[in-house]
Amino acid sequence: MEETGARAFWAGPRDAIGAVLLAQRGHLFAWVPVMIGIGIGIFFGLRQEPQTGVLWAAGAAAAMLLLGARLLPEALRPLVVAGGLILGGLALAGLRAHLVAGPVLGFRxxxxxxxxxxxxxxxxxxxxxxxxxxxxxxxxxxxxxxxxxxxxxxxxxxxxxxxxxxxxxxxxxxxxxxxxxxxxxxxxxxxxxxxxxxxxxxxxxxxxxxxxxxxxxxxxLRLAMSERVQAALPGEPGGFAAAIITGDRSAMTQETLQALRVSNLAHLLAISGLHMGLLAGFVFAALRLIMACVPPLALRWPIRKFAAGGALAAAAVYLGLSGGNVATERAFVMVAVMLVAVMLDRRAISLRAVALAAIIVLALRPEAMLGPGFQMSFAATTALVAVFGRVSSYERGWVPGWLRPVTTVVISSLVAGLATAPFAAAHFNQIAHYGLLANLVSVPLMGVWVMPAAVLSVSLMPLGGEALGLWIMGLGLRWILGVAHWVAELDGARGVVTAPGPWVIPCLAWGALFVILWQGKLRFFGLLPVVAGFWIWSGAERPKVLISEDGRLVGVMTEAGRALSRERGAGFVAMNWLENDGDAGDQAAAAARWEAGAAEIARWDLKVLRGAQEVRGFDGCTASQRLVTPKDPDQNALPCQVFSPRSLRQSGAVALYLRKGEVITITARQISGTRLWNSRDIRRQ
The missing domain is CATH 2.40.50 (OB fold (Dihydrolipoamide Acetyltransferase, E2P))
Structure with a gap:
């Protein structure tokens, strides 16, 4: 009787879950990369490196679940497949980490x-x-x-x-x-x-x-082409053109790069999905138009498929020229999936195509999921496909034909900007307040003027006639650079934000994906994790004291902002600390706070040795003090807590928090754990 009652008790929830999952039939493929991504996230979130036997077991279990799912009732298959994909993502990330393993220098x-x-x-x-x-x-x-x-x-x-x-x-x-x-x-x-x-x-x-x-x-080849581009089109436009065609940014000044970032036009500089899509689209349209002008060819052969094949070949060459970095590889995969869909008479632009591209990228480079490029590009693509797919009335003429291109650009820029803004702010700690304006007057020009001219210049380069295409290209690039500098100089163009906690991006991503991918009214429950993510972000706590991993730099939070112990040196560390604080100042300004905030710094009882002279003059410390020194002290046993190169090699960078009147010490090693990439003992195994 008890067993029968238990079965009856579980039957209701089981049937309800099964009914909900069956209602998603035909829409579950888009969840495959999401489940794989969860497994990858679990691997990178571990504090201890899993043994290879555990990874093999996870891979075997994933295969068993995926193959055995067909033997189960249809309502339960999605849950079993999801479990298999999560384990597969975990095993895939572990396999990749071991495949790239190599010697790491263990000393200076x-x-x-x-x-x-x-x-x-x-x-x-x-x-x-x-x-x-x-x-x-x-x-x-x-x-x-x-x-x-x-x-x-x-x-x-x-x-x-x-x-x-x-x-x-x-x-x-x-x-x-x-x-x-x-x-x-x-x-x-x-x-x-x-x-x-x-x-x-x-x-x-x-x-x-x-x-x-x-x-x-x-x-x-890339370097040779870059030199020819810059010789034919000198100055900043030539450097911009070289970056777009070959990926070489060496001719771009830091001032211009900063203007592009502040105006949210830096994505036009990187060879990413926009460039790859514009190039493939232009080549596809041009080849199809040329073949359509030949009646025997157009009437007897599938010229649309031929054009897609030619565009795919052009995209592959562009991938090689660009250097094949992660962002460009990801863009190529997305474009290739869509062009192959055209050749197979399938729908080219759909959430399934986006999901397939994400699966391929995660299979090749699982670590890419942690980077801003992957997150921002797939956020923008997924949001654009979902929005334009749901605005079905758009095709029924509620917008006049002559206004549709403008409306498309406005909607695309708005949707892509909103989708990528949280990830850009989380990774780069800044918000481009006038980014939409800058993109509205620049992105269309990139598509209809700059990229076609780039294709023309590259096509004429073997004949020595690239100057014509580059001259045309330069006109558009000068406009974009002018817009970038103008927008960057507007008051309030750049906003800064505090770095989020570790759970913010997962909450935002999961919630947004649930809203887009789930079918039915339950999708709006995805807004809850989105709201939770922003709420967690709003309460992000920054460390009161930061100590670099070599002991050369100390930062103490004061009422005026973080005060730094050095005006020069450790510039990369200083820049990251200030950006994560949401501080728009530079290292020199932060260093000026050190003397001004001496009273606040003294409360932490810090004794900071900032140079060789102070190290030589070190006269000891008290038990209540915290000593930070860029060189290991001669004394073996000091009464104070010592942060020196010897101790910091084991702990990494250190953060001090003040919680309920108690000082809490957290080290980088405590957060990152003992993994392949940071432990020599594990690499020797």
Whole structure:
């Protein structure tokens, strides 16, 4: 009797859940990347690295659940498949983390470095950087030598290095740094998946060990095209054109880059979904028009499919020219899915196409899900497809034909802006208040003028006639640059926000996806996690004290904002701290608060040694003090709490909070845990 009663008790909820899931039939495929993403998120959220046996078990369980789901009642299949996809995402992320594993430098190195140039770019401080593979370091075995290193060229260091060439120099190298604060951006993890085992700089010339690059390389072709573009179109427009065509931003000044960011036009600079879509769309339309002008071809052959194939080939070449970074790969996958759908007589633009593109990207690069590029591009694409799919009356003529292009641009910019704004604010701590205005007067020009001219210039380049296309292209780019500078100079153009907590983005993403993907009135329950996410964000707590992972910089929150212990040095750390605080000031302004806020800083009983002279003059500390020093003290046993390079190597950056009158210490290692990318012991296993 008891067993029968239990079955009856569970029968009601089971049948109700089954009925709800059956009502979603035909719309569940869009949830596949969401479930895979949950599994990936679980893997990266773990504090301890799972053993390989656990990952194999998760993969096997995922396969069993996905294959065995057909044996279950139809109403229960979605839940079982969801569980299998989550486990599959977990196993997939673990597999990727182990596949990219490579040696990581375990100490500071100074000496000769030799390697092949595989990439050239610029750092945030505008210094040229070389990424090298086939690395050779002095007195270091190949088993311990990093697979790739990245070297910034400082102090006039340079040379004529080109991609594919073997170069040598004398450089300072160190392991990739951890988060600049507990819970902050984890560069160690980012470098791990880029296979970067060391980063550093040099102040001496870079010498070429070989005169010519061996064989063909996309990087070499990209650099050669960039030079020709800038020679035919000098100045900022030429640098902008080179960035759009080849992905080379080296000719863009920091002032212009900042103007593009403040005006929310920086996405026009990066080769992303917009550029890939505009290029593929233009090539598709042009090829179809050309073939339509040949009656025998147009009447006997599927020219629409041929045009889609040609556009796909053009997009693949564009991918190679751009350097194949994560954002461009993601854009290519999305465009390829849509063009293949055209060739297979399927609907090209739909949520299923977006979901398929997301599945492919997550399968190839699970770590991309954590980056702003993935989140913002798929947020914009999903929102646009959903909105234009639901505004069915738009096609029935409620907008005059001559006004439809303008209406489409306005709706697209508004929807994409609203969809990406929370993610942009969370990752970059700023809001472009006039971004919609800037995009409305710039994005249409990019589509109808700049990208067609770019295709024309590249087509004429083998014949030496690229100047014509670049001249046309330059007219549009000058307009966009003018808009960027004008908008950036408006009062209140840039707003700053505090960095959100770890649960904000998951809440916003889950809620928005539920509203878009779920069918029926229950979708509006997705607004609850969205509201919860913004509520959590509004109460985000910033650390009262921050200590960098090398002990060189300390930041204390005062009434005037965060006060920094140094006016120069550790600029990347200082910039990130201030941005996460929602502080628009620079390091110099924050350093001026150190003396002005001496009384507030004194309450923390901090003793900060800011240079070699202060370290040499160190005369001890009391038990109540907290000592921060960039060098390990000579005394082995000090009565105070010491934050020195020796202790910080184990803990990473440190944050102090004041809660209920008690000081709480949180370290970066406590948040990030012990993982492949930050633990030498695990990498040796």
């Amino acid at each position: 190195y100074y000496g000769p470095v030799e390697g092949r140039v595989v990439a050239m770019d610029r750092s945030g401080s505008d210094a040229m950087r070389l990424t090298l593979d086939q690395v050779v370091l002095y007195n270091m075995s190949p088993e311990r030598t990093p697979s790739r290193v990245r070297i910034a060229l400082h102090g006039g260091a340079g040379g004529t290095a080109r991609p594919g060439q073997i170069v040598m120099t004398t450089a300072h190298l160190s392991p990739p740094g951890g988060p600049v604060e507990p819970g902050g951006f984890d560069f160690q993890r980012h470098a791990w998946f880029l296979r970067l085992g060391a980063v550093g700089y040099t102040r001496v010339p870079v010498l070429r060990a070989t005169d010519e690059a061996a064989g063909f390389s996309w990087a070499g």
